[in-house]
Amino acid sequence: MNIKLFTIVFLGSLGLIIVSAVIGNILEEKGILTKEMIGPKGVTAVLSFYFILFCIMAFSLIPLALRFFLNMQVKISNGEFVLIRWLQTHEQSVVYGFWGLIIIGLIIIFSLVKPSEMFE
16 A cells, blocks of 8 residues: 555645634635535535545555554564464555444444434
8 A cells, every 4th residue: 555645635634624714714704705605515515525624634555554554563572473464464454444333334334324313
C-alpha cells in the first residue's frame, strides 16, 4: 500500500476541515453567512460536506495506523511474533477488512435513519 498517498489524503482532508471551519466561523461571526441565510438545505449540505471529509480522513487513517503499529512493533523487537508477521504479510487484507466493517456500519446506519432525520 502506498502510505505516502494515504498520508497526503489524511493531511489534506484534515487541513480542509480545519480551514473551512475557521473560514465558516469568521463568515458567521461577521454576519456574512448565517444559518438563516443558507436555510435548512444549506445546513444539511454543510454537515454532509464535513461528514464526507471525516469519512475520507477515517478511511485514510486506517492504513497509516496499521503501518505505524507494525513499524513500532518491529522497532521494539516484537517483529518475530506470529501475529506481527501475519499482519505484515496480510497488511492490505487487514486494511480492506477494516474498510469493509466501516462500510457495513455506514450501510446499517443509512438504512435505519431517514435522510430528513440525518443531521437533526
